[in-house]
Amino acid sequence: MSVAQVAPIVASVWKIEVAVGDRVEAGATLAVVESMKMEIPILASVTGVVESIPVEPGQIVQEGDAVVVIAPDTGVPEPRAAH
Amino acid sequence: MTQQLTAPADLHEFGEDPQRAALLARRAAKAVRVVPRGNRTFTARERAEQLADQGTFVAFAPARSREPGIGAGVLTGWATVNRRPVVIISHDAAVAAGAIGAVFADAVQDAQRFAIDHGYPIIYLNDSSGARIHDGIHALHGCGGIFRLNVKATRRVPQISVILGPCAGAAAYSPALTDWTIMVREQGQMFLTGPDIVKAATGEDATAEAIGGADMHTQTSGVAHLAVDTEDEAIEATRRILAYTPTYAGGPLPESLPVGPDAAAAAELPYVVPSKASVGFDMTQVLAGVVDEGSMFEIMPTRCTSVLTMFARLDGKPVGILANQPNARGGILDTQTSVKAARFVDYCGRFGIPVLTFVDVPGFLPGTVEEGRGVITYGATLLRAYAEATGPLLTVIVRKAYGGAYIAMGSPSLGADACWAWPGSEIAVMGPGGAVALLNRRELAAPDDPAALRDELAAEYRESVARPWLAAEAGIVDDVILPEETRDRLVASLRMLTA
Numbered sequence: 001m002s003v004a005q006v007a008p009i010v011a012s013v014w015k016i017e018v019a020v021g022d023r024v025e026a027g028a029t030l031a032v033v034e035s036m037k038m039e040i041p042i043l044a045s046v047t048g049v050v051e052s053i054p055v056e057p058g059q060i061v062q063e064g065d066a067v068v069v070i071a072p073d074t075g076v077p078e079p080r081a082a083h
Numbered sequence: 084m085t086q087q088l089t090a091p092a093d094l095h096e097f098g099e100d101p102q103r104a105a106l107l108a109r110r111a112a113k114a115v116r117v118v119p120r121g122n123r124t125f126t127a128r129e130r131a132e133q134l135a136d137q138g139t140f141v142a143f144a145p146a147r148s149r150e151p152g153i154g155a156g157v158l159t160g161w162a163t164v165n166r167r168p169v170v171i172i173s174h175d176a177a178v179a180a181g182a183i184g185a186v187f188a189d190a191v192q193d194a195q196r197f198a199i200d201h202g203y204p205i206i207y208l209n210d211s212s213g214a215r216i217h218d219g220i221h222a223l224h225g226c227g228g229i230f231r232l233n234v235k236a237t238r239r240v241p242q243i244s245v246i247l248g249p250c251a252g253a254a255a256y257s258p259a260l261t262d263w264t265i266m267v268r269e270q271g272q273m274f275l276t277g278p279d280i281v282k283a284a285t286g287e288d289a290t291a292e293a294i295g296g297a298d299m300h301t302q303t304s305g306v307a308h309l310a311v312d313t314e315d316e317a318i319e320a321t322r323r324i325l326a327y328t329p330t331y332a333g334g335p336l337p338e339s340l341p342v343g344p345d346a347a348a349a350a351e352l353p354y355v356v357p358s359k360a361s362v363g364f365d366m367t368q369v370l371a372g373v374v375d376e377g378s379m380f381e382i383m384p385t386r387c388t389s390v391l392t393m394f395a396r397l398d399g400k401p402v403g404i405l406a407n408q409p410n411a412r413g414g415i416l417d418t419q420t421s422v423k424a425a426r427f428v429d430y431c432g433r434f435g436i437p438v439l440t441f442v443d444v445p446g447f448l449p450g451t452v453e454e455g456r457g458v459i460t461y462g463a464t465l466l467r468a469y470a471e472a473t474g475p476l477l478t479v480i481v482r483k484a485y486g487g488a489y490i491a492m493g494s495p496s497l498g499a500d501a502c503w504a505w506p507g508s509e510i511a512v513m514g515p516g517g518a519v520a521l522l523n524r525r526e527l528a529a530p531d532d533p534a535a536l537r538d539e540l541a542a543e544y545r546e547s548v549a550r551p552w553l554a555a556e557a558g559i560v561d562d563v564i565l566p567e568e569t570r571d572r573l574v575a576s577l578r579m580l581t582a
Contacts (some may be wrong), residue, residue, distance in 0.1 A: 036413050
């Protein structure tokens with residue numbers, strides 16, 4: 001099952017640092033969004049392959065919106081904090 | 084030939100004393116270990132004894148029973164923890180699943196009153212299925228009485244709830260009225276209604292762990308404040324919270340031997356904050372360079388991570404720390420973060436624990452979502468917590484302190500006894516970008532290159548208005564200090580304020 005890496009806060013997408021098909025390690029920076037004049041990195045919560053990138057630079061994302069979707073290698077993703 | 088032992092003649096004449104024999108028989112029966120219910124490892128008494136300093140637990144009225152010999156479903160008593168007195172209330176799941184009947188409720192309320200009267204912290208070791216249906220309205224009446232005393236104790240003594248089994252209904256409500264709730268993963272749950280009743284009522288299929296498990300309550304709902312893996316860890320966490328808290332409101336701070344900060348973190352302190360204001364950093368590195376080494380104990384670590392709430396020690400004295408965490412969501416305040424922060428500051432404030440605030444906040448998150456969540460009401464709870472605090476309040480502005488969030492983060496206007504700013508900090512009603520857009524609207528409307536002009540004006544605003552010198556000249560910030568001077572300033576002030 002694919003895992004969406006979501007925006008933790010309403011923000012605009014500043015830059016995307018991976019492409020569809022890239023292998024990513026858990027903890028890697030996938031994208032950076034900007035909110036409240038702060039650069040907020042979107043990190044991979046699992047190791048796997050980038051399946052899709054439903055956003056473009058400049059786009060506004062709401063809290064909880066997917067920024068990058070990863071197809072994880074195996075197992076269940078780590079639960080992440082709600083906030 | 085063996086010698087026959089005989090009692091002295093004068094006693095022998097009366098034969099065996101039947102009352103004395105009855106007492107000894109009852110004691111012998113009590114000494115038989117009750118088998119813990121289900122897959123539990125420990126009995127109610129063993130849990131209480133593990134929390135207590137060795138050999139100090141003494142039960143209140145241990146013979147109190149619903150029916151002869153059954154017990155009340157709860158064991159109450161007093162003990163010392165870290166050599167200071169506490170009252171312990173330990174649910175006995177071996178008696179009717181620890182259901183709260185009339186006798187259970189009486190026993191708990193007696194213990195609560197004892198603790199309130201004498202000024203002892205109350206530790207609830209919860210493992211109860213909720214109100215005892217057989218006791219009907221008497222059970223409900225008893226549950227309400229426990230809640231009332233939970234509230235009555237709030238301004239008097241610390242209360243900690245430890246969730247050691249499935250706790251339903253009233254057994255879940257009481258913890259919500261106490262200060263801190265610690266849950267054991269897989270073993271402890273809290274819910275108003277368990278899986279069977281949920282299924283019957285709405286058709287929803289959910290496990291106990293999904294409805295009310297430790298991870299859900301410490302990450303999603305915020306009902307509980309620490310999740311641990313074992314009963315031992317839960318006991319250890321309880322003892323640790325007590326070690327930072329006075330025994331009763333207004334009581335002396337439990338001090339320990341002062342130690343210096345972590346040497347590496349202290350050496351690194353001047354270099355932690357990045358020069359670029361939009362880049363995050365890990366605030367725990369700042370805190371480690373200031374407080375006593377090994378003293379930091381984070382509460383609510385997995386929820387609303389843009390603020391850190393932790394106990395620590397400074398110069399051996401217990402302190403509560405509220406800090407923004409720029410590495411998480413930029414360190415912002417919002418509805419839920421305010422609730423977390425306010426809960427922590429309120430706890431410290433009620434018991435006179437000094438609050439150290441470390442500020443790097445870009446503001447309250449604006450927008451329809453947050454306003455719809457009631458950020459005004461919940462943000463105000465943080466203002467209230469600081470304004471009501473009874474202990475020392477010391478504030479360090481590490482980097483950004485903007486607008487309403489500047490006020491909310493322990494500002495002098497809310498009652499901080501002292502406030503210092505690091506030289507690179509920015510204190511203003513709003514960030515430079517927003518400020519020049521409002522202040523220089525006309526100039527920005529005309530020129531060929533508004534972006535360049537805006538950057539220029541913003542830089543000018545940052546240096547001339549936002550830097551901490553104006554705040555220091557106004558006497559609102561006490562002084563502009565170097566990062567490496569922070570600990571000494573805090574220690575000196577704390578000594579004066581607690582002398």
